[in-house]
Amino acid sequence: MASRADPRAGRRLLAAWLVGVFALSALRDPGALAAAALAALLLFRAGAARNLARTARAVLPVTAGLALASLAYLRLAGGAWPPAAPYLALGLRAAVIAFATLSVLDRVDLLRALAPHPTLTRLLVVTLAQIHALRLLATESRDGLRSRLPRRPGALDLLRNAGGLTAALFALAARNARDVSDAMRARGF
Amino acid sequence: MHVPDGFVSPQLALPAFAACAPLWAWGARRHLGRDAAESLPVVGTLTALAFVIQTIMIPVPGGTSTHLVGIMLLALLYHPLLAFVAESLVLAVQALFFGAGGVTVLGINALAMGLLGPLAGWLAWRALRRLSEPLALFAAGWASTQVATLAVAGALALQHRLDPGYLPTPPEVLVTAMMIPSLAVAGVVEGLYTVFAMSLLRKARLRGVEG
Numbered sequence: 001m002a003s004r005a006d007p008r009a010g011r012r013l014l015a016a017w018l019v020g021v022f023a024l025s026a027l028r029d030p031g032a033l034a035a036a037a038l039a040a041l042l043l044f045r046a047g048a049a050r051n052l053a054r055t056a057r058a059v060l061p062v063t064a065g066l067a068l069a070s071l072a073y074l075r076l077a078g079g080a081w082p083p084a085a086p087y088l089a090l091g092l093r094a095a096v097i098a099f100a101t102l103s104v105l106d107r108v109d110l111l112r113a114l115a116p117h118p119t120l121t122r123l124l125v126v127t128l129a130q131i132h133a134l135r136l137l138a139t140e141s142r143d144g145l146r147s148r149l150p151r152r153p154g155a156l157d158l159l160r161n162a163g164g165l166t167a168a169l170f171a172l173a174a175r176n177a178r179d180v181s182d183a184m185r186a187r188g189f
Numbered sequence: 190m191h192v193p194d195g196f197v198s199p200q201l202a203l204p205a206f207a208a209c210a211p212l213w214a215w216g217a218r219r220h221l222g223r224d225a226a227e228s229l230p231v232v233g234t235l236t237a238l239a240f241v242i243q244t245i246m247i248p249v250p251g252g253t254s255t256h257l258v259g260i261m262l263l264a265l266l267y268h269p270l271l272a273f274v275a276e277s278l279v280l281a282v283q284a285l286f287f288g289a290g291g292v293t294v295l296g297i298n299a300l301a302m303g304l305l306g307p308l309a310g311w312l313a314w315r316a317l318r319r320l321s322e323p324l325a326l327f328a329a330g331w332a333s334t335q336v337a338t339l340a341v342a343g344a345l346a347l348q349h350r351l352d353p354g355y356l357p358t359p360p361e362v363l364v365t366a367m368m369i370p371s372l373a374v375a376g377v378v379e380g381l382y383t384v385f386a387m388s389l390l391r392k393a394r395l396r397g398v399e400g
Contacts, residue, residue: 025194058193073361086354086357094195097293101292128237134237138241138244162247163388173238
C-alpha cells in the first residue's frame with residue numbers, strides 16, 4: 001500500500017483508483033458489487049471504520065431517500081412492489097466508490113503526487129490556501145452575526161449577511177490574488 | 190443538487206468528460222499558459238471564493254437547509270466561461286481534497302452546475318436588465334438554479350432510460366424530488382442572494398458588471 005511520503009507510489013495508487021472507480025461505476029450486478037465491497041474492505045483495512053462511517057454519512061441519505069420514494073411511487077402506481085436488487089446495487093455501487101475514494105485519499109499526498117505538473121500544483125496550492133483564508137473570514141462573519149442578534153439568525157438575516165460577506169470576500173480575494181501574482185513574478189514565473 | 194458517484198454509468202459519464210474537455214483546454218490555455226503569473230492567482234482565488242460561498246448554509250422551513258452556489262455571481266462579474274472553469278475546479282477540489290461529490294461524474298456536474306445553469310442565468314439577466322436590474326439579478330440566480338437542477342435531473346432520467354436496471358428510480362420521481370425543492374426554495378434563495386450580493390458589490394465598487 002502506498003505511503004504518503006512516496007510520491008511515485010502515490011501516483012500509481014491514484015491511477016489505479018481512477019481506473020477502479022470508473023470500472024466500479026460500470027457494475028450493476030449486486031453479487032459483483034458485494035465482492036468488490038469485500039475486496040475494498042480487505043485492501044483498505046487500516047482506517048476502514050472511520051471511512052465506513054464517512055461513507056454512510058455521504059451515501060445513505062441520498063440512496064435511501066431515493067429508493068424509498070421510488071418504491072412508494074411504484075407501489076402506488078403499479079400496485080406491486082418492484083424488485084429490490086437494482087436498488088441494492090445502486091446503494092452498494094455508490095458506497096463502494098465513496099469508500100474506495102476516501103481510503104485512497106487518506107493514503108496519498110496529492111500535492112506531492114502531482115509534483116510533475118507544476119502549474120496544476122501551483123493552482124491547487126493557491127486555491128487551497130485561499131480557501132483556508134476566506135473560510136476564516138466566513139466563520140468570523142457568521143459568529144459576528146450571531147453575537148449581534150438577540151435571537152437565532154433567520155434565513156433572511158443569513159442571506160443579507162451572506163451578501164455583505166460576499167463583498168468582503170471579493171475584496172480579500174482580489175487583494176490576495178494581487179499579492180500571490182506579485183510573489184510569483186518576484187520568483188521569476 | 191449534484192450527481193453522486195455510482196448513479197451514472199461510464200456510458201454517460203465519459204461523453205460528458207468529452208464535452209467538457211475543449212472548455213477545460215481553453216481555460217488551461219488562457220489562464221495557466223504564458224501569463225500564469227497574472228491569471229493563475231485570479232482563477233485560484235475565485236475558485237476558493239466559490240468554494241467558500243458554497244459552504245454557507247441557509248435554513249429553510251421544515252427544519253432542513255440549502256446552500257448557496259455563487260457561480261452565477263462569477264458569471265455576471267467576469268464571464269460564464271470563467272465561472273465554468275472555477276466551478277469545475279471547485280468540484281475537483283471537493284472530490285479530491287474533501288471527499289465530497291464525485292470524480293466519475295465530474296463532467297456531468299461541471300456541465301450542469303458550471304455551464305448550463307450560469308449560462309441560462311446570464312441570458313436571463315441580459316434579457317431583463319433594461320426592465321429592472323434587481324428583477325434581472327433575481328431572475329439570473331433563480332434561472333441558474335432551475336436549469337442546473339433540471340440538467341442534473343435530465344442526466345439521471347437519461348441514465349434510467351438507457352438502463353433501468355442501473356438506475357431504477359423512475360424519471361417522474363427524480364424530477365419531482367429534485368425540482369420541487371429547487372423551485373420552492375433553492376432558486377428563491379439564490380435569486381435573493383444574487384440581488385443582495387450584487388448591490389453590495391456595486392456599492393463597494395469592486396468590479397463592474399460586464400455586458
